[in-house]
Amino acid sequence: MNIEEIKELRLRANEIRRLSIDMIYGAQSGHPGGSLSAADILITLYFKIMKVDPANPQWPDRDRFVLSKGHASAAYYAVLALKGYFPMDELKNFRKINSMLQGHPTIHVPGVDMTTGSLGQGFSTSLGMALAGKIDGKDYHVYTLVGDGEMDEGIVWEAAINAVHNKLDNLIMIVDRNMYQLDGNTEKILSLGEVSKKLEAFGWEVREIDGHSITEIYISIMESMQRNGKPKAIVARTVKGKGVSYMQNTHEFHGKPPNKEQYEKAIKELEEEKNRIMSE
Ligand SMILES: Cc1ncc(C[n+]2csc(CCOP(=O)(O)OP(=O)(O)O)c2C)c(N)n1
Numbered sequence: 001m002n003i004e005e006i007k008e009l010r011l012r013a014n015e016i017r018r019l020s021i022d023m024i025y026g027a028q029s030g031h032p033g034g035s036l037s038a039a040d041i042l043i044t045l046y047f048k049i050m051k052v053d054p055a056n057p058q059w060p061d062r063d064r065f066v067l068s069k070g071h072a073s074a075a076y077y078a079v080l081a082l083k084g085y086f087p088m089d090e091l092k093n094f095r096k097i098n099s100m101l102q103g104h105p106t107i108h109v110p111g112v113d114m115t116t117g118s119l120g121q122g123f124s125t126s127l128g129m130a131l132a133g134k135i136d137g138k139d140y141h142v143y144t145l146v147g148d149g150e151m152d153e154g155i156v157w158e159a160a161i162n163a164v165h166n167k168l169d170n171l172i173m174i175v176d177r178n179m180y181q182l183d184g185n186t187e188k189i190l191s192l193g194e195v196s197k198k199l200e201a202f203g204w205e206v207r208e209i210d211g212h213s214i215t216e217i218y219i220s221i222m223e224s225m226q227r228n229g230k231p232k233a234i235v236a237r238t239v240k241g242k243g244v245s246y247m248q249n250t251h252e253f254h255g256k257p258p259n260k261e262q263y264e265k266a267i268k269e270l271e272e273e274k275n276r277i278m279s280e
Helices: 003-027 032-049 070-083 088-093 121-135 154-165 186-190 195-202 214-224 260-279
Strands: 064-067 142-147 171-177 205-210 232-237
Touching (some): 003 260, 032 171, 032 214, 064 121, 121 171, 154 195, 195 205, 195 232
Parallel strands (some): 064 142, 142 171
């Protein structure tokens, strides 16, 4: 990837953050913190890595993506719209009654491979997709984005054991390690500790990266594509609320929309960041 490509992806991630804030403010509900932390990962996956066809969302050979931390739907929908799965205008209906863009993703949305929201379940279904890929002799990869708070769920570890047992080297889990969950710091609520070592002990091939560096996200995923009999995990160190100063490193904006004054400040900060990237 050259500098210009990286810059373009950073600008897209900035746009995802801006759209997420707009959607959540417009709906006066949603999850800004975990949407902002995941923006760079989602953009790199959809605009640089994944083999998908927005004109044919059900293409059998496509790569799959599961947003296991389904509450980060704002960022996910924004990426899908930007990628061309449905009109950008649809984003205005986020979380409205009868809209297809509900608070948590469902398979009724073009591009969404799995309905999620109940933490832990998305990850285990991604394992099923990877296993199906093996059984069907398909080449696709399955990517799944899991929250660190989500890893409190026992089903995650059950699936982690199973993925190794079934040699699912087509499964790439990305952990959004932002250190916060719904009501506090992950280490205070239920210490996850050294998640990389835990996964390694289970038999996963693990990489740790800066989850806001497009380059590191890209390289770690490319390296994880090797078919060597091991499922892959990328532990991405991120900042909850990344890009909006008062939302960063706190659980306060886990599931709370900004008020008018906060909204204006968020948009101003994201606009400044955009100008900074453009002037580089
Ligand atoms: C089974 C289940 N229990 C509880 C919840 C409520 N809930 C939604 S998000 C969340 C915290 C998730 O934390 P994390 O995975 O770290 O998300 P992030 O910080 O990346 O937004 C909780 C407890 C849920 N969605 N599903």
